[in-house]
Amino acid sequence: MRVHVTDLKPGDTLSSDTFNTFGIHMMQKGHILQPDDISKLLKHGLDYVDIEETVINDDNEPHHSLIEAKVQFDTALVGFQNLFLNAASRGEFDGSQVDAVLEPLMDELHTQKDVVSVLFVLNDTNNYTYTHSLQVGMLSYYLAIWMGYTEQEAYAAGRAGYLHDVGKAKVPPEILNKPGKLTPEEYEIMKKHAQYGHDIIMESTGDELSAIVALQHHERADGKGYPNGITLDDIHPYARITAVADIYSAMTTHRVYQSKQELLRVLKEIHRMSFGQLYAEAAQTFIRNMLPNMIGKKVRLNSGETGRIIMTNPTDYFRPLIETEQGFKDLSIQSALEIEEIFI
Structure with a gap:
């Protein structure tokens, strides 16, 4: 063909x-x-x-392998919901269920190379807290693989990412689900979820690695994070990974108080944060491996035109070359044009 x-x-x-x-x-x-x-x-x-001919799927239907991934995702979503509700009511959860839920999901993710498409398919729920935890677990797994960790180490990083926000189970629902901006007093309460998460994980599983990631995932290299204001050398390597995954998922997922942001804009923000706030190797590795996944994706521009990303621009990775029905649009040159949405 x-x-x-x-x-x-x-x-x-x-x-x-x-x-x-x-x-x-x-x-x-x-x-x-x-x-x-x-x-x-x-x-x-x-x-x-x-090229060899392939079976053409309806554009509205995900590829079979993505459907399989969604089956595992839905199972893991229910598993995390049960875990979260138990932590909210009892201050602990059944630690034996974590691997039973995660292992099939991670096995499926091992076969998925287009991470952006996976996240699109797995981002169709309105429950931010549960979906976000799953996404962070998946992205932490992928990022650990990209950074050269072994499969076993990457699984541990993914497990820690999956559990990183379990401490939010102890945050009052009226604060956790508040549709507007938190007051300074409410924000101080929200920040306690890091310590809560550490304590819940230790009580439930004794998994020190996941507990330290829950405690440190909001710490920053410059010492301006929380809860303890530690600097890069004192932040666990897996917490550095989870921090990047956490920011990407948070900024690209709908929340009760914030709409998701355009994917390349989020990668650009992570790039900015890699100079002082995030662990540079983790942030840069994430960007380097996510950008190729953008090629071929459909976009809607602020001009109203729709098109497809053809290639990333070597002079500005975050303003790619777009092909539309009206012709090619080089966003690195046409500064008035912006991508408003990326989709599959």
Whole structure:
């Protein structure tokens, strides 16, 4: 099947050898295209390539593998809800149930490479507290893998991320679910969830690693975090990972008091925070691995136009090249244009 290069998607498989306009061999038959490959083809000016035909799904239906991931997500969501409610009523939860819920989910995530699409599919619930905890667990797992941790270590990081906010079970509901901005007094109460989480996890499981992550996930490298105002060297490596995952999920998920923000804008904010607030290696690794997942995603611009991200811009990673029906839009040059929404 012959397709235009701008219509390629990560995962497409070349059905014939590919050559550039000078006859130089670029990619061989059977090569599975990655985001960087598509960018390379564009840069070399290719118009069309041959790919293997695949079964076309309805645009409104997620890929089968994503449906499988959602099954595991829904199970984990119910599991966390039960855990959270038990922590709220009894101050502890059944620690034996955590791995029973997480292991199938993490096994499924191990097969998923397009993290952005996974988060889109798993972000269709209105319950921010539960969804956020699952997303942070998943993103902590992915980030640990990207940073070179072993599978076992990454699972531990994901487990800690999953439990990081359990202390919110002890925050009064009228504060936790308040639709407006918290008062200074209410914010001080909210901040106690970090210590609550540490204590609940220790009481329930004795898992010191997850407990320290719950305690430290709002600490910052510059010492301006909470609850103890410690600096980078005293923050556990997994808490540094969870902090990045926590910020990304919080800023890209609807909450009772805040609408989700556009994904590239959030990555840009994490980039800014990597200079002094977040652990730079974790933040930069996260950005570097998330950006390729944006290629091929649909966007809606502030001009009303819709299109698709074709490639990230080497001069400004957060203002990519967009193809619309009206033509290509280079956001690094067309400064008046902004992405208002990214979707699949």
